Amino acid sequence: MAFTILVVDDEILLREMLKDIFTIAGYNVITAENGKEGLEKIEKYFPDFVILDGSMPVMDGFETLEQIRKNPKFINLPVMMFTALSGESEQIKGLSLGADDYITKPFKTPILLTKVKNILDRKKQSMDVNPLTSLPGNLSIQENIEKRIANKTHFSLLYIDLNNFKSFNDKYGFYTGDKIIKFTADLLQNIVRKYGMLSDFIGHIGGDDFVIITEGGNSITLAENIISEFDKNILQFYNEEDKKNGFIVSMDRNDKIQKFSIMTISIAIIATNVARLTHFAEISKRASELKKLAKKNNKSSYVFERRKDCR
Numbered sequence: 001m002a003f004t005i006l007v008v009d010d011e012i013l014l015r016e017m018l019k020d021i022f023t024i025a026g027y028n029v030i031t032a033e034n035g036k037e038g039l040e041k042i043e044k045y046f047p048d049f050v051i052l053d054g055s056m057p058v059m060d061g062f063e064t065l066e067q068i069r070k071n072p073k074f075i076n077l078p079v080m081m082f083t084a085l086s087g088e089s090e091q092i093k094g095l096s097l098g099a100d101d102y103i104t105k106p107f108k109t110p111i112l113l114t115k116v117k118n119i120l121d122r123k124k125q126s127m128d129v130n131p132l133t134s135l136p137g138n139l140s141i142q143e144n145i146e147k148r149i150a151n152k153t154h155f156s157l158l159y160i161d162l163n164n165f166k167s168f169n170d171k172y173g174f175y176t177g178d179k180i181i182k183f184t185a186d187l188l189q190n191i192v193r194k195y196g197m198l199s200d201f202i203g204h205i206g207g208d209d210f211v212i213i214t215e216g217g218n219s220i221t222l223a224e225n226i227i228s229e230f231d232k233n234i235l236q237f238y239n240e241e242d243k244k245n246g247f248i249v250s251m252d253r254n255d256k257i258q259k260f261s262i263m264t265i266s267i268a269i270i271a272t273n274v275a276r277l278t279h280f281a282e283i284s285k286r287a288s289e290l291k292k293l294a295k296k297n298n299k300s301s302y303v304f305e306r307r308k309d310c311r
Contacts, residue, residue: 002026002027002028003027003028003048003049003120004027004028004029004030004045004046004047004048004049005022005027005028005029005030005047005048005049005050005051005116006029006030006031006032006038006041006042006045006047006049006050006051007019007022007029007030007031007032007051008031008032008033008034008035008037008038008050008051008052008053008056008061008064009031009033009051009053009056009082010033010034010053010055010056010057011053012033014053014105015031015033018031018051019031021109021112021113022113022116025113030045030047033056034056034057034058034059035052035056035058035059035060035061035063035064035067036058036059036064037058038050038052038059038064039059039064039067039068042068042074042077047077048077048078048120048123049077049078049079049080049116049119049120050068050077050078050079050080051080051082051116052064052065052079052080052081052082052099053081053082053083054081054082054083054090054094055083055084061081061082061083061094062093062094062097065079065081065094065097065098065099066097066098068098069097069098076123078100078119078120078123079098079099079100080099080100080101080102080103080115080116080119081094081095081099081101081102081103082103082104082105082107083102083104083105084104084105100119101115101119103115124139125140128140130204130206132178132181132182132185133181133182133185133204134185135185135202135203135204135210136201136202136203136204137203137204137205137206138203138205138206140203141201141203141205141211141213142280144201144203144213145157145213145280145283146280148213148215149272149278149279149280153215154215154271154272154273155213155214155215155271155272156213156214156215156217156219156269156270156271156272157211157212157213157269157270157272157283157287158211158212158213158214158219158222158223158226158267158268158269158302159209159210159211159267159268159269159270159287159288159290159291160184160188160209160210160211160212160226160265160266160267161208161209161210161265161266161267161291161294161295162180162184162208162263162264162265162266163263163264163265163266163295163300164248164260164261164262164263164264165177165180165207165208165263166253167248167250167251167252167258167260168180168237168248168250168260168263170250170251171248171249171250172237176237179237180208180234180237180263181207181208183233183237184208184210184230184265185202185204185210187226187229187230187233188202188210188212188226189202190229191222191225191226191229192212192214192222194225195218195221195222195225196212196214196216196218196222197214197215197216197218199214199215199216200212200213200214200215200216201213201214211287219269219271219304220269220302220304223267223269223302224302226265226267227265227267227300227301227302230264230265230300231264231265231300234262234263234264235262237263238262242262243262246261246262247259247260247261247262248260248262261298264297264298264299264300264301265300266291266294266295266297266300266301266302266303267291267294267301267302267303268287268288268289268290268291268293268294268302268303268305269290269302269303269304269305270283270286270287270290270305271304271305274305286305290303290305291303
């Protein structure tokens with residue numbers, strides 16, 4: 001889906017020119033001739049980006065920007081100030097009010113488009129980042145996989161899941177549970193830095209589910225070291241009694257008291273050159289199936305796809 005850009009400028013010729021530029025570049029474009037109208041259209045259309053002229057009648061760009069940033073709904077709305085004034089003080093004023101960038105007239109179209117694209121790309125990435133682990137989420141994971149498929153690059157996907165995390169979370173609380181998630185994310189990043197490649201990708205699906213995508217042919221090495229480090233360090237999150245017992249007592253999904261063993265980690269590994277999977281949905285489905293097999297073990301383990309054709 002294309003991003004929507006709102007152009008707010010009192011010069012009709014410039015508005016139309018910018019509309020043509022952004023439309024040709026693949027954006028949806030709406031326009032306003034002053035700040036007051038611009039605020040009304042922001043409320044009505046919720047654009048993804050605003051180009052805001054500094055000098056306008058009725059309400060200038062600086063006052064408009066100030067009003068945008070006062071509204072909690074639009075505190076993170078990307079805004080670029082657009083003005084004929086090249087003085088440093090004007091730029092500082094706009095930036096101090098919360099502008100994301102500045103461009104002066106006359107402008108060069110490639111530079112304008114590049115600036116807008118870069119800001120929108122950062123917005124898209126930040127919206128997909130998990131706030132706890134700072135790892136990219138589902139949208140980025142899918143895009144990364146589809147890009148590698150389109151480039152006909154062979155890769156392996158490691159689907160990583162924690163066993164008995166829910167029972168731990170129920171007993172120790174969400175705060176400590178979040179520590180486990182952060183610990184796991186940090187562990188995966190450390191292992192990839194040590195044994196992976198620069199092109200490797202780590203994503204956080206959500207909850208206690210993660211993925212690693214690697215082209216290095218070293219998926220087994222990654223999995224073995226993840227398991228080793230996880231098992232070596234997980235006990236630090238348990239109290240002395242549970243460490244001694246080797247299990248915790250907590251409620252199961254049917255609200256019955258049960259014993260749950262110390263947390264372990266399961267990894268399903270899909271290699272596209274082995275499984276001959278060529279679509280994101282196929283890879284996701286098969287990884288989920290393999291993960292269920294890995295979780296049947298009573299210890300940390302990995303399962304590797306060995307079938308030559310999964311379709």
